Amino acid sequence: MSLKERRLLEELQSNFPITFRPYLEIARRFGLSEAEVITKTRAFKKRGVIRYIGAVFNLKRLGFSSTLIAARVPRSELKRAVKVINGYPQVSHNYLRNDKFNLWFTVVAFSKLELLNIIREIKKRIKLKNKNVLDLRTLKVFKIDARFKLFTHNQKAI
Amino acid sequence: MPDLSSLPITKRPFKLQARRLGISEGVLLSSLKAYKKNGLIRRFGAILDHQKCGLKANALVVWKVKQKKLDSAGKLMAKIPEVSHCYSRRSYTFWPYNLYTMLHASTSADIWRVVREIAGKIKPDAYKVLFTLKEFKKTRSILR
Numbered sequence: 001m002s003l004k005e006r007r008l009l010e011e012l013q014s015n016f017p018i019t020f021r022p023y024l025e026i027a028r029r030f031g032l033s034e035a036e037v038i039t040k041t042r043a044f045k046k047r048g049v050i051r052y053i054g055a056v057f058n059l060k061r062l063g064f065s066s067t068l069i070a071a072r073v074p075r076s077e078l079k080r081a082v083k084v085i086n087g088y089p090q091v092s093h094n095y096l097r098n099d100k101f102n103l104w105f106t107v108v109a110f111s112k113l114e115l116l117n118i119i120r121e122i123k124k125r126i127k128l129k130n131k132n133v134l135d136l137r138t139l140k141v142f143k144i145d146a147r148f149k150l151f152t153h154n155q156k157a158i
Numbered sequence: 159m160p161d162l163s164s165l166p167i168t169k170r171p172f173k174l175q176a177r178r179l180g181i182s183e184g185v186l187l188s189s190l191k192a193y194k195k196n197g198l199i200r201r202f203g204a205i206l207d208h209q210k211c212g213l214k215a216n217a218l219v220v221w222k223v224k225q226k227k228l229d230s231a232g233k234l235m236a237k238i239p240e241v242s243h244c245y246s247r248r249s250y251t252f253w254p255y256n257l258y259t260m261l262h263a264s265t266s267a268d269i270w271r272v273v274r275e276i277a278g279k280i281k282p283d284a285y286k287v288l289f290t291l292k293e294f295k296k297t298r299s300i301l302r
Contacts, residue, residue, distance in 0.1 A: 001212075009206065016203030018190050020183060021169055034169065042167045044204075052205040053165040055190065061198050068247065068258075086295045096292035097218065101253075104218065104288070105295070134253050142232035142244040144200065148208050148262065 001049075008040055009049065013147050016053070056146075059108060065115040066108040069122075070101040072132035078103070081126040090118055101134060213262040215269050216290040219276075220255035222283045228257060231280040235259050240272045255286070 001009075008030065017025040023041065024034040044050040059066060073081045078096075085091055085105055094105035109115035123133060165171040176186040193199040208216070223231045228246055235244045235257070243260040259276075263269045266289065273287055 009204070009211075012204035013206055014203060018187055018194070018202060020172070020187070022171060023167075023169065038167055038169070041204075045167060047210065048207050049210045050204045051207050053167070053171075053203065054163070054205075055193070055199045056201050056205070058197055058200050070253075082294045091295060092297045094293075094295035095218075095290050096294065097288040098291055099286065099288050131252070134250060136247040136258070138245045138247055139256075140232065140246040142246070143236035143241060144243055146205070146208075146242045147201070148206055148211050148213060148242075 005040070005044075008037070009044065012041060012044075012050065012053070064108055064110060065112040066106060067115060067119070067138070068104065068106050068136040069119065070099075070134040070136060071103045071105075071126075071128055072101050073103050073126065073128070077126065084125050085122060088118060088122070090114070101132075208262050212264055215263050215266045217261050217266075217269050217273075218288045218290070219259045219261055219273055219285060220288065221257040221259070221280070221285045222249075222254045223257050223280060224283065225256075227280065231257060231282070234279060235276060238272065238276065240268075254284070257282075 008026070011026055011029065015026075016022060019025055021034065023037045026032075027034045027037045030037070041050070041053075045053075071081070081103060082094065085094055085103070088107070090107050090109050092106050092108055094103065096102060097104050107115060107118055109118060119133075119135065122128070123130075163175075166174055168174075170183070172183050172186050176183040179186065181189075190199065190202065194202055221231070232244055232246060235241050240261050240263050241259045242262055243258070245258050246256055247258050249256040261269050261272055263272065269287065269289075273285070277285060
């Protein structure tokens with residue numbers, strides 16, 4: 001990726017204008033035309049570099065309940081467990097990690113009750129014993145910032 | 159429920175969503191700005207795929223830190239650019255880790271370098287580096 005492309009991506013992720021013509025505003029900042037910025041942005045989306053453009057909500061403030069679950073699933077049952085877990089639209093992420101607790105997934109629900117019901121149901125459906133499940137409820141948030149650094153120190157933008 | 163579909167990449171990207179919501183573009187824009195200001199919207203813009211941006215190594219690092227050091231450790235970790243998420247979480251006798259960080263870097267060697275740097279500063283009782291081996295599901299979550 002060229003330095004120019006990275007600068008544009010950085011702008012799209014960190015300084016996206018909430019205005020009638022956001023791409024025109026970005027174009028002005030870069031001395032490009034609106035059409036050029038739109039074309040480049042579409043290309044990023046097509047390549048999958050950009051996954052989404054829009055708002056990231058603070059779900060807790062919107063009243064949602066969420067948690068991180070770590071489960072210890074035997075290798076032989078992994079495929080089925082993943083299928084069951086991924087079947088829930090409330091499960092947003094599900095990763096395999098290198099630990100005896102090998103399956104790590106996040107659940108987001110409209111209420112605490114819904115959250116607890118889903119966890120109970122998953123445990124039952126994949127026959128997980130309590131000792132093989134960790135419900136890692138958040139106690140305090142120190143940082144949430146999934147913006148990615150696109151510059152190394154010696155090629156800082158501007 | 160807020161509209162969660164990705165904005166179209168057009169000259170007037172907010173126009174379609176405003177129409178869908180049955181409000182004017184101006185009202186949508188001022189609402190979004192207000193939500194951003196009051197924190198209901200954490201941020202607004204493009205969400206990137208970190209793998210495709212060259213960050214191939216991703217790990218969840220779990221730390222066991224003494225309760226009285228938890229706050230200062232969390233704040234220190236939050237300042238590190240490779241750390242995208244840092245939370246304290248419920249722990250268990252058989253799983254004593256109380257601080258959790260998500261780390262992203264180009265290589266696993268870079269992850270280890272950052273982990274050692276953090277460990278040197280906060281002097282945890284224990285920690286584990288849990289690399290992401292496989293992504294079974296990753297929705298553009300409404301969670302973040």
